[in-house]
Amino acid sequence: MSRRNRYRGAGITQHIYDRGNNKQIIFVDDIDRAAFMSSLFTRAADYEIALHAWVLMSNHFHILATPKHPGAISKFMQAVKSSYTQYFNSRHSRTGTLWEARFKQALSQDDNHILILYRYIELNPVRAGMVRGPRQYHWSSYHTNARLVPSENITPHPYYLLLGIDEFTRAQAYRNYVAGSFDKDKSQYEAEVAVLKTTAANLAVFGSEEFYKKLSAEIDYPITHFQRLTILAERYAAEEDEL
Incomplete structure (x- = not known):
């Protein structure tokens, strides 16, 4: 089976997700996390990728980014993952692949969905039970987006x-x-998380019908279309209430 093409266009905000092979740990300690973020920030500048939000977990990461040039996201991710694999294997005396597969991407045009993704990404450590609140977790963009900690690497x-x-x-x-x-928004948020988890394994598009058709014409395999994540989440929450 041939590998599916990535969306290679520019100017579209993307939720990028990747994790370790067989869900293995890819960030052992803060030294590893600092090395990864250094590579991420450097390559984002090299390829003119605007980073809006990010979080590092123990065996995966999420970023929200917008590329300025066609094809930049794939080149950016290849450079980051390759350099980090070399670093990680050298430091931890191992060989072989580090990553599970090709990175996942979801494309968004919807204004409300962008903020949902901000929150979804930065609350990962809370959902995982690692901390009680996002302020307690160091390795995310929450401190810049919510607490105004300066970062020249984050673009609102x-x-x-x-x-x-x-x-x-x-x-x-x-x-x-x-x-x-x-x-007050707990049930809505939990429903949004449930919907986002169902789309994580595939290329999904959030936005208008025109936006979906435009992207479909540029990709050679079916992609899932969600016009409004909030509507889906509300339906999901209502179904849960009926159980």
Whole structure:
């Protein structure tokens, strides 16, 4: 079976996900995490990839990014994964593949979905039971997006910028949005997570019918279309309530 093509266009925000082979640990300690992030930031600058959000877990990572040039995401990910494999194998005296497979990507045009992805990515450590809140976890972009910790490597997404007139109001609005997942928006958030997990294994598109048709014309195999993640999540939550 031939390998499926990646979406190679530019200017489309993408949720990128990858993990270790057989779910093995790929970040043993903070030295490993620092090495990976150094490579990620360096290659993002090299290929002109705007990084909006990210998190490192023990055996996988998530990033939210927008490429400026066609084909840049694939080159970027290949460079990051190759360099980190060489580093990891050398440091931990091992050989062979480190990664499970080709990275997963989901494409988004929807403004609300972008913020859902911000929250989904940065709350990974909380869902995994590693910490009680995102502020307690060092290896994510939450500290920049919600706490205004300076980072020249993070580019606010245009839809994130709509949260407020300045960086302080935006950060406050985003903190409130994340906090909602623990109380008033908890059921909605849990439903969003459930829907996102079902799409993680395949190429999915979130956006208008026109957006979906445009991308479908550029990819040689079927892709899943979701017009509004929020609608799907609401349906999922309603079904759960009926059980």
